Amino acid sequence: MKSATTEKVLRRDAAENRQRLLDAAAAVFSERGLEVGVDEIARRAGVGTGTLYRRFPTKEALISELVRQVFSDFVAAAHAAQTAPRGEGLEQLMYGVGTVQATNRGCLSRVWNDDETAAHKREFRTILGELLDKAKSHGRIRSDVGLTDIDVVFWAMRGVVETTRGITESGWRRALAIMIAGLRPGAEHLDATPVTEDEFDQVVARFQPPARNDPDSQSGGVS
Template sequence: MNPNEPKVLRRDAAQNRQRLLDAAERVFTESGMDASVDEIARVAGVGMGTLYRRFPTKEALISALVRKLMDDLVAIAKTARDRTDGRGLEQLLYGTGEVIASQRGCLPRLWSDEETKALKAEYWRIMTELLIAAKAAGRIRADLTDTDIEVQFWAMRGVIETTRGVTDTAWKRHLALCIAGMRPGAEELVEAPLAERLARRVSSR
């Protein structure tokens, strides 16, 4: 066996791990990331010993959730890349919104987590490809930049967090309005796009 390959868990251990991840998503969404691991174990229906065998620290549990979230986002990006009509960017935006709206508890760590840098880089590479394709198809204005899309994600996160517990769909209307403003023929943009170095500073917060 290759020592670098991830260890395959027994069926019961894998089920316990998934129960803990599902419970953590629920607890963090309802109570924020300050929620205790005791509550997560209770919701998962397992003992604290089981939790600590799977996740030695709360940080390890959070990192696993963020990785799962980024895996889902990369999968959505790859699916959107298969489109040939220039609509892949829009599909990616809505798909990303669906994922982060359903897993709000980890949003503060989504773009700043150091353990998932490679996944985030892959996601942004695909997003840039989709932006280029959307421009070529005449779906998106030519002066839109990748940092404009990144700012849109920050705005969408703000809507999702602000409307938590009130409505789960406000972000969709907000996104539809933003996409309408991205169409060719809209008014000329006066402000310059956010510089990439500044976007990185914001994302790291």
Template sequence: MPTSPSETAPLRRDAQRNLERILDAARDAFAEDGVEAGVDDIARRAGVGVGTLYRRFPTKEALIDAVVDRRADEIAGLVAEAEAEDDPWEGFVLLLGGLLERHARDRGFKALVADRMAATGRPSLRERLRPQLVRILTRAQDAGALRDDITVEDLTVQVWGAGRAVEITGDIAPDYWRRHLAILLDGLRAPRATPLPGPPLTETEGEALTAAWTAACRSGR
């Protein structure tokens, strides 16, 4: 747990500085290339050797976790913003838009979204966010704006898919996500919803999916 400041002996000043540099470099590298960015590249960006990197993070995975942890506030902020929005539908749109926009601009974001709900690893983030998500969803449904036959699992899968689509378009048409989202929203709006076939995913299935998705993200794509 190198990120927790108050544990065992404090880091030497140079070590602390290098730790910051590594985290910053990793954030940038992941944003540009996704989690498949190489450790050598990250170390070079940070101006340190790979040995230094591995002194702080026993494995690349641990580095990813640390970067994700650091950025978790970003998602938490977005969700809070969405919940604070007066209009339930607008709040819902704000959330989805925020997610897709980040997907379009930042390739490392996928790992963040995956981790946000991950069943494995650090549950704090996911457990903190999920209730908020449900609230945003049901609030929009109670207001009659969002179709009431979809569940959080449906929404999650939709976001994964849309995120992937928008991620691909991000390099070529950075604003295309708005169009994509508009189509998705038309499918989610209440007024003209067609009954959905088949049962929704159970929460257990949702968790299994999340685990699979996380694994896929971790291994690069």
């Protein structure tokens, strides 16, 4: 019979292996995209493929957990931004989201359409709306900026992050600083209409990957 101490060590080792696999997957996917095989992820984590499959029965399960962690980080950044003074929380959050995106380049295409993160998405956008209202009330952001305008900024940042992968880590920061400058009060009138919530939903739906019916996508044999 296993002692309580032995079981505790085993649970700790399992948790550490799981996190090593997630860290390795984030790094490998960021470098080479989602097409990379799980064998490479296991090698990077320093564990066997059998260990990987015990933690994540399919490659899809591994990707889904990475996406969940990304949105969990988004929500954590949003909560931290709520304590910022003088309406500065929105900008703090925007830079926080950029940082999370930059360290999780490989799975960005899946962030907005994973069903497992629906609750995180709702919480994140609720806080985002509150921070936007505070930024407006403190005169940091122009009054005609809407929530979907900030969504578009996040999408634009994602594009810069993905485009500059492996070349520069500061490109998205410069782009975001320019976009925030354009959100300041006093800028000229905006003729273009904002993206509507319905259009936002349609864009998110467009990111949804096609259903995969091949057996490998549902089994440990995925590469």
